[in-house]
Amino acid sequence: MSQYEHTCMIRGDGGQTLRAILDQICNKWTLLVVATLDQGTLRFTDLAQQIPGISQRMLTLTLRNLERDGLVNRKVYAEVPPRVEYTLTPVGKSLIPPALALAGWAIEHVPHIEASRAAYRSR
Amino acid sequence: MSQYEHTCMIRGDGGQTLRAILDQICNKWTLLVVATLDQGTLRFTDLAQQIPGISQRMLTLTLRNLERDGLVNRKVYAEVPPRVEYTLTPVGKSLIPPALALAGWAIEHVPHIEASRAAYRSR
DNA sequence: CCGTATCCTAGGCGATACTG
DNA sequence: CAGTATCGCCTAGGATACGG
Numbered sequence: 001m002s003q004y005e006h007t008c009m010i011r012g013d014g015g016q017t018l019r020a021i022l023d024q025i026c027n028k029w030t031l032l033v034v035a036t037l038d039q040g041t042l043r044f045t046d047l048a049q050q051i052p053g054i055s056q057r058m059l060t061l062t063l064r065n066l067e068r069d070g071l072v073n074r075k076v077y078a079e080v081p082p083r084v085e086y087t088l089t090p091v092g093k094s095l096i097p098p099a100l101a102l103a104g105w106a107i108e109h110v111p112h113i114e115a116s117r118a119a120y121r122s123r
Numbered sequence: 124m125s126q127y128e129h130t131c132m133i134r135g136d137g138g139q140t141l142r143a144i145l146d147q148i149c150n151k152w153t154l155l156v157v158a159t160l161d162q163g164t165l166r167f168t169d170l171a172q173q174i175p176g177i178s179q180r181m182l183t184l185t186l187r188n189l190e191r192d193g194l195v196n197r198k199v200y201a202e203v204p205p206r207v208e209y210t211l212t213p214v215g216k217s218l219i220p221p222a223l224a225l226a227g228w229a230i231e232h233v234p235h236i237e238a239s240r241a242a243y244r245s246r
Numbered sequence: 247c248c249g250t251a252t253c254c255t256a257g258g259c260g261a262t263a264c265t266g
Numbered sequence: 267c268a269g270t271a272t273c274g275c276c277t278a279g280g281a282t283a284c285g286g
Binding site for chain 2: 247248249250251
């Protein structure tokens with residue numbers, strides 16, 4: 001069955017709108033940070049600990065981009081030592097269902113894809 | 124409201140499964156090719172014409188990856204001049220709904236994101 | 247018509263070291 | 267604690283030219 005009537009959402013402007021967002025979403029850490037923040041407000045160190053493998057640099061960069069795009073709120077407390085809390089905005093939270101849809105698809109089809117890749121290699 | 128119970132799908136293995144798929148999906152042309160192929164079987168040249176800006180090289184690469192992953196079927200006709208037809212497999216078609224979900228989110232929130240970026244720049 | 251082969255470049259990302 | 271500052275690699279992807 002074709003969903004062609006709706007794929008204009010993807011193809012609309014030559015895919016530019018979607019791709020601009022996708023570039024932002026699909027970098028290495030963004031979705032992971034958003035998913036982690038879904039449990040609620042977290043500090044920088046909390047995030048660093050809960051996201052294995054992320055460097056301070058990449059965590060900072062990812063959070064700054066999310067803040068700039070209005071998906072994450074950053075609250076700095078004037079204390080010593082400093083405390084910074086990150087929270088998803090409503091827009092940030094709204095990203096999660098579609099992300100879950102994609103993640104669900106991925107998980108569901110990984111076996112098929114890997115089998116297909118294996119078959120492809122041994123041709 | 125938190126969807127934290129479900130974000131394990133994203134965070135599951137440190138995000139590796141999802142990211143492996145995402146890397147494949149979120150490159151510059153894949154979703155565009157899949158969305159275009161949703162209208163049915165198309166030849167190489169058809170795709171090239173319907174996807175503005177894509178080069179022969181990138182179209183070939185994208186199609187090869189999709190074929191390798193079992194999302195697209197490639198059928199070569201032994202004719203002169205050659206004819207090659209590409210068709211979405213059922214798995215390929217199944218990618219479209221979640222992709223549409225993400226595209227819908229993107230289109231819906233572009234205004235907010237752009238406004239947030241503008242505000243961020245002029246701070 | 248349907249590709250491959252080369253060459254090239256921007257920028258994403260990691261590692262490491264340093265600071266208010 | 268929560269970041270910057272540098273450097274250097276690596277690969278996605280564009281331009282161009284050629285081939286069955």
